[in-house]
Amino acid sequence: MEIDIVKYLPVATAILSVTLGYMFGIRTKKNDRLVQFTQENMKEVFSPMYHEMRKIISDSVKPRDREQLLDAFFEKYLANNTSIYKLGNLELVDTFYELSENYRQFKLLRDEGLWKEILWEFKNTLYYKVKEGYRNSTNLLYREFKWQQYIQTKPYWKRFYFESMKFLFETVKGINVISALLVYFSGFFKLLGRGLFPKDFWLFSLMLLGLSLFASLILIMPNIQYITLTSNSKDSFSRKVMKKHFPNILAKWDGLFLKKDYTTVPKMYEKRLFEEE
Incomplete structure (x- = not known):
């Protein structure tokens, strides 16, 4: 079944504009x-x-x-x-x-x-x-303290690149949420037989969700530094993925390259049994 994408673009654009406007505009004062x-x-x-x-x-x-x-x-x-x-x-x-x-x-x-x-x-x-x-x-x-420290040391053109990639990444994440909601509600009303949305809008929403998820995957690599520096965790983004999905490989990697050397650690104070505190 072919979908007339042009027919549904105004509806999707209006919904995306209102929602993204709320996410990036109206919430700013509340966040401050x-x-x-x-x-x-x-x-x-x-x-x-x-x-x-x-x-x-x-x-x-x-x-x-x-x-x-x-x-x-x-x-x-x-x-x-x-x-x-x-x-x-x-x-x-x-x-x-x-x-x-x-x-x-x-x-x-x-x-x-x-x-x-x-x-x-x-x-x-x-x-x-x-x-x-x-x-x-x-x-x-x-959350963004280390990230801002990182980009502020870079030339202006690099800062522009990093901030642009970050903006695209965060925007696409918002589109993912909106697209998922569109798929849910359009599919729900379609099952009920209600004509709230145009015909085949559910398929269009599903296509939009697939495209936005694909864009998210593409944008992960140029934003890997942003994801890592804003994680506020002892483990980086890549280590989290490895720990969750490939723990055995991570353990072997740590055994090869992250060996702890205790030879330079200062000696412990040996407290006497009857020594006054």
């Missing part, structure tokens, strides 16, 4: 405000809270010191001038207040069962959520 709030939240609550909690749950902390750290932790974030609300997550804030109330009960009763419950919730619920927020905030603020 989000970044501003995230910077403030990161500095005043997420970063200090996350690192205080890391110290509290550390195995090296003595029981007495751990309780004193907990005393200081709850006293700080329950004060009149607390910044706890800047977590921006009511579920997380409620979890904190519930845990603080349980800790207050423990200080009165000194019950070991209550203590174990508090520490479990502290580590596996509150700390987990704060850590997740901390990492998400870091990723939002610094």
Whole structure:
């Protein structure tokens, strides 16, 4: 069955224009405000809270010191001038207040069962959520930090090339999403027998999705540096692919070329058994 592509181009172009206009235009102000709030939240609550909690749950902390750290932790974030609300997550804030109330009960009763419950919730619920927020905030603020450092050291024509490839890559990713939605809705209404979309528009949407996916694959290579530098992960994009699909080959590669040499590592301090701390 032949498809008259020209007939459907105005419809597809209008949908793509509106959606891409929203993605790259209207959302800009909201994103700017989000970044501003995230910077403030990161500095005043997420970063200090996350690192205080890391110290509290550390195995090296003595029981007495751990309780004193907990005393200081709850006293700080329950004060009149607390910044706890800047977590921006009511579920997380409620979890904190519930845990603080349980800790207050423990200080009165000194019950070991209550203590174990508090520490479990502290580590596996509150700390987990704060850590997740901390990492998400870091990723939002610094996702393109290494990428911008990389391209700013290049000549202007290279910067133009890299930014152009990045724009095309991100645009095509947006077209992929829109095309998939067009395929879904046009196919859904076609099954229902509703004439919301022109005849054969489903096939046109499917063709558009195939072309955009093919374009995405082509654009991966010129954007490999962008993908790697914006991943904010210990593993590069290529290593992630290898780890997922070819773990045995990656292990052999690491064994050949990534051997660790410990000969230059400074010696460990040998603490005496009865040495004062």
